[in-house]
Amino acid sequence: xxxxxxxxxxxLASTVSDGSLMDLNDRRDAFLHRALELYFAxxxxxxxxxxxxxxxxxxxxxRVDIAVGDVLYKLAGIGHACDIDxxxxxxxxxxxxxxxxxxxxxxx
Numbered sequence: 001x002x003x004x005x006x007x008x009x010x011x012l013a014s015t016v017s018d019g020s021l022m023d024l025n026d027r028r029d030a031f032l033h034r035a036l037e038l039y040f041a042x043x044x045x046x047x048x049x050x051x052x053x054x055x056x057x058x059x060x061x062x063r064v065d066i067a068v069g070d071v072l073y074k075l076a077g078i079g080h081a082c083d084i085d086x087x088x089x090x091x092x093x094x095x096x097x098x099x100x101x102x103x104x105x106x107x108x
Contacts, residue, residue, distance in 0.1 A: 004090055011097055035071075042078060 001009070013021050020026040036049070062070070079086035 004087065004094075007094055008090070011094055011101070015097070015101060038078070042082070 009021075016026070039049075040046075075086055078084075079089070
């Protein structure tokens with residue numbers, strides 16, 4: 001795994017249960033929530049989602065590693081169109097999550 005992925009998983013492990021961390025259903029649902037949030041943030045409309053769902057489910061199910069690569073490829077395109085360094089955005093999220101987690105667990 002990459003340095004970023006290792007740091008993200010370590011932080012995630014400190015915020016969810018071990019069962020949830022390794023539960024593909026939990027990880028998948030959390031990803032879908034954030035993917036839809038990104039779609040909305042980038043100007044996507046709710047009425048366009050169902051046709052996309054139908055298109056996805058009308059094809060053969062891809063391997064997870066291929067689908068992850070496709071997501072990263074398309075995410076790079078969104079980052080480019082929005083003039084965002086996606087890797088820096090990821091590290092910023094880790095920093096914010098660490099600070100939030102530290103604040104929640106700091107008892108003076």
